[in-house]
Amino acid sequence: MDSLHIELSQNLKQKPEPSALGFGQYFSDHMFMMEYSLEKGWHDPKIMPYGPIALDPSAMVFHYGQEVFEGMKAYRTAIGELVLFRPDMNLKRLNESCERLSIPQVEPSTLLQGITELIKIDASWIPSGEENALYIRPFIIATEPCLGVRASHTYKLMVILSPVGSYYPEGIHPVSIYVEQRYVRAFRGGTGAAKTASNYAASIKAQEDAKQSGYSQVLWLDGVESKYVEEVGSMNVFFKVNGEVITPALSGSILAGVTRDSVIALLKSWGIPVSERKVAMEELVEAHKQGLLEEAFGTGTAAVISPIGSMKWGELELSIGGGKTGKLSKKLYDTITGIQRGQLDDSLGWRYRIE
Incomplete structure (x- = not known):
């Protein structure tokens, strides 16, 4: 790639207290940016002060x-190392999303270099605290000024950083979820397997309705029969039934989560039966009736592991594990966060050290 240009900010921000971070409310001093055109490909990588960007009103991303x-x-590990968790998986998935949205793919090593240099510059923004971290948001938008319905000829790639606390106010404590039967998040052949804004925009109304009814998240069902479980909110979902852990198979409408993949690998290494297949709500209700639905939890980068204490489906309210965090959920959370923070051995090679 072109040589990386770095412009340091002359007006550094005051950092928030680690205990008051929330999620995605504060942003570091710098950002990474790179441009794309048909003539030059991806070019002009730079790190610059965080700030607004100018876009034409007809930029295709808006329309x-x-x-x-x-x-x-x-x-930041206990010995002061700066580390990422499985960045190769994230960059692979970014390119898969690009493919689905007809966006030019990015050379993973180029983007990883930009991300690591940005983190080194803003390393002081990594917050202290056991549940805190520096969230990294790479994104690509179509910038060509054109109202024709086609793929854009120009794009902007950016990376911004945000010091974050726990994604949910409940933390590792169990959340209550509402099984959505009216709205649909995604369907096979659509964009459900891509990490793109439209998937999340389509989920907001159901999420608002669920919160008004006292639930933390929405459990999405398939878009054809409204019968099979797919995702919970912005996370993949797992159920422990009679000793076996079950998660919906990647069928083209479910995001291939990095934490999901990590959980499956850990379960297999521990000798715990795990299967990826269709999971019907009726199956879960029957397992609950028989006392076999032992645990349920969501997985994702933001929350890592989010135990599910209850599910509302129609008139049924299913309490899971007595509304308490299950032993397996806690073990998975402690293991993944322990690997991420350098507290546990990284036998699977997931930790990426920033030199």
Whole structure:
């Protein structure tokens, strides 16, 4: 790629208290940016002060939604190392999203270099605290000024950083979820397997309705029969039934989560039966009636592991594990966060050290 140009900010921000971070409310001093054109490909990588960007009102992202993004985290270990967690998986998925949205793919090593240099410059923004981290948001938007319905000829790739606390106010404590039967998030052949803004925009109304009814998240069902479980909110979902852990198979409408993949690998290494297949709500209700639905939890970069204490489906309210965090959920959370923060051995090679 072109040589990386760095412009340091002359007006550094005051950092928030680690105990008051929330999620995605504060942003570091700098950002990474790179441009794309048909003539030059991806070019002009630079790190610059964080700030507004100028776009033409007819930029295609505003009108046809050509956009993809990723979510990653950076950590500081007990011995002071800066590390990422499986960044190769995130960059692979970013390019898969690009392919689905007809956006030019990015050379992973080029983007990873830009991300690591940005983190080194803003390393002081990595917050202290056991549940805190530096959230990394790479995204690509279509910038060509044109109202024709086609793929854009120009794009902008950006990376911004945000110090974050726990994604949910409940933290690792169980959340209550509402099984959505009216709205649909995605369907096979659509963009459900891509990390793109439209998927999340389509979920907001159901999420608002669920919160008004006292639930933390929405459990999405398939878009054809409204019968099979797909995702919970912005996370993949797992159920422990009679000793076996079950998660919906990647069928083209479910995001291939990095934490999901990590959980499956850990379960297999521990000798715990795990299967990826269709999971019907009726199956879960029957397992609950028989006392076999032992645990349920969501997985994702933001929350890592989010235990599910209850599910509302129609008139049924299913309490899971007595509304308490299950032993397996806690073990998975402790293991993944322990690897991320350098507290546990990284036998699977997931930690990426920033030199």
